[in-house]
Amino acid sequence: MGLSRDPAPLREVQQAIQSYVLRGDRDAEARVLSTSRVDARTRLDIYAKGYRLRLLEALEEDFRAVRALIGEVAFQRLAEGYIDAHPSAHFSLRYFGQHLPSYLSHGEYSASPWLFELASFEWLLGEAFDAPGATLVSPDALASVPPASWPDMGFTLHPSVRRIELAWNVTRIRQAVESEEPPPAPERSEVGIPWLVWRQGLKTYYRSLEPDEAASLDRVREGATFGNLCEDLCRWVAEDEVAARAAGFLRRWVTDGLVTAVRLA
Amino acid sequence: MTETSALLTPHLGFGLGLRKEHYDAVLADRPEVGWFEVITENYLVGGGKPLDYLDRIRAHYPMAMHGVSLSIGGTDPLDSGYLKALKALAARVEPIWISDHLCWTGVGAVNLHDLMPLPYTEEAVRHVAGRVRAVQEFLGRRILLENVSSYLSYHASQMSEWEFLVAVAEEADCLILLDINNIYVSAENHELDPRTYLAAVPVERVQQFHLAGHRDLGDYRIDTHDEPICDPVWDLYRDAVRRFGTVTTMIERDDHIPPLAELLTELGQAERIAAEETASGALDRSGNRAWA
Numbered sequence A: 001m002g003l004s005r006d007p008a009p010l011r012e013v014q015q016a017i018q019s020y021v022l023r024g025d026r027d028a029e030a031r032v033l034s035t036s037r038v039d040a041r042t043r044l045d046i047y048a049k050g051y052r053l054r055l056l057e058a059l060e061e062d063f064r065a066v067r068a069l070i071g072e073v074a075f076q077r078l079a080e081g082y083i084d085a086h087p088s089a090h091f092s093l094r095y096f097g098q099h100l101p102s103y104l105s106h107g108e109y110s111a112s113p114w115l116f117e118l119a120s121f122e123w124l125l126g127e128a129f130d131a132p133g134a135t136l137v138s139p140d141a142l143a144s145v146p147p148a149s150w151p152d153m154g155f156t157l158h159p160s161v162r163r164i165e166l167a168w169n170v171t172r173i174r175q176a177v178e179s180e181e182p183p184p185a186p187e188r189s190e191v192g193i194p195w196l197v198w199r200q201g202l203k204t205y206y207r208s209l210e211p212d213e214a215a216s217l218d219r220v221r222e223g224a225t226f227g228n229l230c231e232d233l234c235r236w237v238a239e240d241e242v243a244a245r246a247a248g249f250l251r252r253w254v255t256d257g258l259v260t261a262v263r264l265a
Numbered sequence B: 001m002t003e004t005s006a007l008l009t010p011h012l013g014f015g016l017g018l019r020k021e022h023y024d025a026v027l028a029d030r031p032e033v034g035w036f037e038v039i040t041e042n043y044l045v046g047g048g049k050p051l052d053y054l055d056r057i058r059a060h061y062p063m064a065m066h067g068v069s070l071s072i073g074g075t076d077p078l079d080s081g082y083l084k085a086l087k088a089l090a091a092r093v094e095p096i097w098i099s100d101h102l103c104w105t106g107v108g109a110v111n112l113h114d115l116m117p118l119p120y121t122e123e124a125v126r127h128v129a130g131r132v133r134a135v136q137e138f139l140g141r142r143i144l145l146e147n148v149s150s151y152l153s154y155h156a157s158q159m160s161e162w163e164f165l166v167a168v169a170e171e172a173d174c175l176i177l178l179d180i181n182n183i184y185v186s187a188e189n190h191e192l193d194p195r196t197y198l199a200a201v202p203v204e205r206v207q208q209f210h211l212a213g214h215r216d217l218g219d220y221r222i223d224t225h226d227e228p229i230c231d232p233v234w235d236l237y238r239d240a241v242r243r244f245g246t247v248t249t250m251i252e253r254d255d256h257i258p259p260l261a262e263l264l265t266e267l268g269q270a271e272r273i274a275a276e277e278t279a280s281g282a283l284d285r286s287g288n289r290a291w292a
Helices: A009-022 A025-032 A040-062 A064-070 A072-085 A094-104 A107-111 A115-127 A140-142 A147-152 A170-178 A211-221 A226-233 A239-255 B020-029 B049-058 B082-093 B122-137 B159-172 B178-187 B194-200 B231-244 B260-279 B283-287
Strands: A155-158 A162-168 A188-200 A205-207 A257-265 B014-017 B035-039 B063-066 B098-099 B144-146 B175-179 B204-213 B248-252
Touching: A009 A025, A009 A040, A009 A094, A009 B122, A009 B248, A025 A040, A025 A211, A040 A064, A040 A094, A040 A115, A064 A115, A072 A094, A094 A107, A094 A115, A094 B098, A107 A115, A107 B014, A115 A170, A115 A188, A115 A205, A115 B283, A140 A239, A147 A226, A147 B049, A162 A170, A170 A226, A188 A211, A205 B035, A211 A239, A211 B231, A226 A257, A226 B178, A239 A257, A257 B122, B020 B049, B020 B260, B049 B082, B063 B082, B063 B175, B082 B122, B122 B159, B144 B159, B144 B204, B159 B175, B159 B194, B175 B178, B178 B194, B178 B231, B194 B231, B204 B231, B231 B260, B248 B260
Parallel strands: B014 B035, B014 B248, B035 B063, B063 B098, B098 B144, B144 B175, B175 B204, B204 B248
Antiparallel strands: A155 A257, A162 A188, A188 A205
16 A cells, blocks of 8 residues: 655654653654554553663663662662663663763762762672683693793783772672662771772672782783882882782782783783 | 475474573573574673573574664664674574564664664665665675564554565565564554464565563553463464464563473473474465475
C-alpha cells in the first residue's frame, strides 16, 4: 500500500520520538498512531518509562553501596537527575554510570562528600572486574635478574590496577553492603588513605597502602625503575633500609599479581 | 538428511541464551543444548570473568553473537568503534552467525538502549538496506536481522511491518532471525494477524527463531523475557515450524532467570513441537525444505 503524501524523513521522526523519550516533548504524539485500546501518548510512554527504568537498573547494579547507603527513594531521585544530565552516549550500558562520581561532587550532593568517594570506589571495582587480562611475572623471573641489574629494572603493571585516595570509610561501607549487613555511618579519617584496586585471576581485590608503598606504585606506573624507587624511599626510611623496603614491595606486587613485565634497561 | 536453501547454514538444533547466572552450571553439567546465543555487548570488554567464561563455554558449544547496539535503522553514521569491536569479538568467538535487530537505538550520538521501531517507508527500506550491505561488507559475512516487539506505530508508515522486513532482507541480501514472540506481541499491540505476518516471510531467508515470554498488561503487551513462553506463542511457533521447517531455535530469558534445568525443560517443549510437526509431514507442504 502506498500513501499519496511524502512521509516525514526518517531522521525527523527519530528526533521527535527521542525528544519525547528524553524530555517528554509532545510533538511526537502527532506522528504516532493510536489503537482502539491505547492512545499515542500511552504508547510513547511505554518507551519513555522503559528508558528510565533500564538506566536506573544499570546504576543500581554498578553502585550497590551508594544505593544501600542513601536508600531506594533517594537513589531513584539521584538516578533521575543523572539520567537527565548525562544521556548515554556509549554503545554499551556498561559505561552509562561513568560520570556518576563527578555528578555526585557537584550541587546538592557535594554536601555529602562520602558519596563521591563511594561512587568513585565502586566504579573502580567495576573497571578492575572487566579490565583486559595479562600474563603475570612469576617470582622466579625476579630471582633470575642479576643484582647488578636491579637498579635499572622497570615494571609493567596489570591493566586492572587502579589507585584511589579515600578520606571516608567507603570501603567498609561497600564491604558491609556486599555482606548484606547494614552499612556503617560515613566517617572521615584525619588523613586520606591510599587504596589499591586490582584483579587477580577472576577476583577483584582492594587493600590500603602505606604512603611510601602508594608513592612507589604511582612512580612505577609513571615508568620509574627500581633505582628510582630506592631514591624516593629515602624520604620515608633510613638509607640502609631503602633497598630492602623497595624489594619487599616488589615481591608483594609480584605475588599479588600486579606485575606483568620486568624491563631491563 | 536436510536440504536447506543455499543461503542458510544447516539446522543446529535447539539452544539457549547464555546468561551469567548459568555460567558455572553450564561448565559443570555440560547440558545437552545444540548451541548458545550470547549478547554481543556483554563481551565487548577488556577481559575478566565475562570473556573467561565465554572462551571456556565456547570450547564446548557452537555460539551465535546477538547484538543490541548496531542501530541499523539509525540515521547517525554507523559506529565504527562498535563495528571494529564486533569484528574483533567475532574473530575470537568464531560464531555460527551474527545477528542484531531491525530497529534504531538513538540519534544525535545518544543511545536509548532500546530497540526503537522504524517507520515502514520506502526511504527507510533503502536507508537500512544500504547500511546492512555496508556492515556485511565490513564483517565479510551475511548478518541476521530480527523483527522487534513494538509498542507504537507511525502515521508515516507506507507498508506493513512484514513487507518492510522482507523488503529490507531482499534488498540487502541479509538473513532473518524471526522472533516468534515478537511477532505475537507486536501483532497484539497493533491489532494485526500474526499468521499473515508468518505467511509473508520468505522461507529461504529465515536462519533462526527466537522464543521468549512476555507480559500481558491488559491493553498492551511488553516483551520482558522474564516469564515462560505462553500458550498462544507456542501455537504460533507450531505454525512457524509448519511453514519454515525445523529452524535453529533458542529461548531468551533475561530476567527472573530460573535454574538451567527449568529452561532446558522449556526448550524440550520447543523440540517436541518441532518433532511433531516434522513427523506429520507438514514440512513437505512448505515446498522449500524436505526432511527425511
